[in-house]
Amino acid sequence: MTYTIKQQITRDLAGLDVNDSNSHVRRYFRLFIEGSYANGNGAEVQAENLRTIHNILRNDDLSGVSKRKQMCSWTINQFVRNFMADYGGSYSHVQKCIVNSMTKGDLEYLTTELMLDAIDWFHASQVEEV
Numbered sequence: 686m687t688y689t690i691k692q693q694i695t696r697d698l699a700g701l702d703v704n705d706s707n708s709h710v711r712r713y714f715r716l717f718i719e720g721s722y723a724n725g726n727g728a729e730v731q732a733e734n735l736r737t738i739h740n741i742l743r744n745d746d747l748s749g750v751s752k753r754k755q756m757c758s759w760t761i762n763q764f765v766r767n768f769m770a771d772y773g774g775s776y777s778h779v780q781k782c783i784v785n786s787m788t789k790g791d792l793e794y795l796t797t798e799l800m801l802d803a804i805d806w807f808h809a810s811q812v813e814e815v
Contacts, residue, residue, distance in 0.1 A: 690774040694782040697768075701787075703795040706802070714799055715806060717767040731810075734763070738807040753800075760800040 720727030
């Protein structure tokens with residue numbers, strides 16, 4: 686049976702425990718941002734993501750609220766691109782499928798958790814470089 690993009694995304698997000706840091710969705714997101722999906726240029730993807738997070742978190746010209754908004758936007762972008770890498774489709778279609786597959790509260794909470802996962806990964810990567 687061939688599933689549509691919407692069906693695949695809905696299946697992946699159905700019953701997701703957004704509190705579970707070891708859920709397949711959160712693990713695959715972490716793999717995606719660290720460059721494991723990158724087909725040979727994983728180091729470049731990883732470096733770009735680390736640079737982007739660094740530029741957001743270390744920007745003294747941004748307020749805490751602005752940093753959170755930028756991290757949230759970046760996280761959403763990466764999460765949508767993660768599903769695009771798995772299932773194809775346009776950015777807007779995949780984003781719509783994600784939004785329609787979860788309650789607003791769960792989606793907001795998942796976004797926050799993914800953002801914190803990315804920040805934790807960033808800090809762990811900084812420690813490894815020392």
